[in-house]
Each structure stands twice: as C-alpha cells, then as structure tokens.
Amino acid sequence: MPELPEVETVVRDLRPLLVGRVLLDVSNGAKRLRYPWKPTWNRRIRGLSVEAIGRRAKFIIVGLTQDASLLIHLGMTGQLTCVPDDEIVADHLHLRFRLSGGFELRYRDIRRFGGVEFHTGQASLEKRFESVALGPEPWLMDGDNWVASLMASSRAIKSLLIDQSTISGLGNIYADEALHRAGIHPARQAKSLTRPESTALLQAAGCVMEEAIAGRGTTLRDYVGGSGLGGTHQHSLAVYGREGEPCSRCGLIIIRIMIAGRSSHFCPGCQSQDIGKRGGNRVLP
Structure with a gap:
C-alpha cells in the first residue's frame, strides 16, 4: 500500500506535469472503486484548470479553478500518472482525465481499494477529512x-x-x-x-x-x-x-x-x- 512517502513522490512528480493544464473530459471504466467516480461529475470538471497539487496524509488533492478539487486515495495498488494521450492503455485502468496539450491523468488500480472524488469548496474537503479522522503527520x-x-x-x-x-x-x-x-x-x-x-x-x-x-x-x-x-x-x-x-x-x-x-x-x-x-x-x- 502506498504510504506517505509514495504519495508525496506522486505529488512532486505530477506538479510540473499538471499545473496549468485544462481538464477537457473524463472517461471511467465499468468496475466500481472503493471511492467511486460519479458520472454526474463529468460535465462539472470540463473546462476547469489545474491550479495546484498537494496532499494531506495519504490523500492527494488536485486544486482546480472555481474552488473545485479532485481528491484521490491510492488504496493498496492505485497508480496516478500523467502520460501522453497516445500511450498504450494498461489493464485495470479506471479513470482517464483528458488534459490540454495532449496528455491524460490516469488512475489505475488492480485491487480497486482507492479512487477519485470531486469536491467543490474547502468545507466539502474538510468534511471529508473529518469523516476519516486523520491524525497529525x-x-x-x-x-x-x-x-x-x-x-x-x-x-x-x-x-x-x-x-x-x-x-x-x-x-x-x-x-x-x-x-x-x-x-x-x-x-x-x-x-x-x-x-x-x-x-x-x-x-x-x-x-x-x-x-x-x-x-x-x-x-x-x-x-x-x-x-x-x-x-x-x-x-x-x-x-x-x-x-x-x-x-x-x-x-x-x-x-x-x-x-x-x-x-x-x-x-x-x-x-x-x-x-x-x-x-x-x-x-x-
């Protein structure tokens, strides 16, 4: 299971690849994740730009325009990568966020214990963190x-x-x-x-x-x-x-x-x- 150092590495890798890019569309697989992506979120993320990326404990936070954000947990086997959109699609790929500049943010998870959520407003994020009762690092x-x-x-x-x-x-x-x-x-x-x-x-x-x-x-x-x-x-x-x-x-x-x-x-x-x-x-x- 990815722990804090692995999550921090993902964040540091993604920061120069993601910040400034626009989310154009998203496609999701048929299999359900522990933290499932809701189809109603598809239209809400279109046109939003990535402003920042950080983390809280083992959660990755992708800050978007209009006070929105993506909250990602890698679970036990999750992988979050930014790759050219023509890269071969691997097995167990559950979410593909199409980005400006010919890139995609991809979430892959063999055991499906993680997932990606969409939030609007800081209060929504804080409520989510309260639900999992995170202690200090x-x-x-x-x-x-x-x-x-x-x-x-x-x-x-x-x-x-x-x-x-x-x-x-x-x-x-x-x-x-x-x-x-x-x-x-x-x-x-x-x-x-x-x-x-x-x-x-x-x-x-x-x-x-x-x-x-x-x-x-x-x-x-x-x-x-x-x-x-x-x-x-x-x-x-x-x-x-x-x-x-x-x-x-x-x-x-x-x-x-x-x-x-x-x-x-x-x-x-x-x-x-x-x-x-x-x-x-x-x-x-």
Missing part, C-alpha cells in the same frame, strides 16, 4: 500529545503506529522501519514505552519517511510515481520484507510475526521487549 505531531496518546493505549505499539487517527502517513513498511530505528519491539504495549522511547520513536518515524521520500518511495510490486517511474528506497530497508536475513546492525536474523492481523518485521537483537533496553532513548544509526 510525524513532523506536525505535538510531542506531549504523542506521549499522552501512547500512555493511554494498551495496544501493541505497531498497531497504534499504523492507526491513521493517531498519527497519519505510516503503514506497514515505515512503521516497521521506525520501530527498528528506535530500537522498540513492535509487540510492546504502547503504554509501556518510556518518554525517551516515545520521543525517539516519533523522531524515527519522521526520519525514515524523509529518507524514503528522498529515494522516491518503496517499490515492492505495484507502486510507481506520477511520471511512471518506480522508487528506489526498497534497497535501503532495514527490516521490512527481510525475514530470514541478517540484521545489518547486529547480525541476528530478522523475524516476521503477526500483530493484529498484519505482518511485522523486527530484529530480536536490536528490538528487545524489555522496557528501556537497547536504543530506547535515542534514534539508532
């Missing part, structure tokens, strides 16, 4: 609020990290990487973390995502950026997807366990279940 999280939310939770820290209502942007990949960076076992109860451990984990979450953005995200299977190019950060992962391989820091074998139905990768040497042991008060290199 790591860089915007207040340290005291973060510590308080951990102290109040009996859940495994891995489960809390991927809960978008607590902290947004992290999924399986970067939660595992942040926990390894901070030296914290993924199965530990959130409330068992000391304040230094909690602070180190928040710092680690921001660091690993900044590094992933610099590497254009992590391509394991489906993810590509807005220009169609994949990421390179998969070559820098410390634990995620490396079950059975030696930890690059201590040499012990990386283990995969299930926590709340999700795979979690960790190093038993660097990430002890003992409180305060091994890296709990600093971000490990």
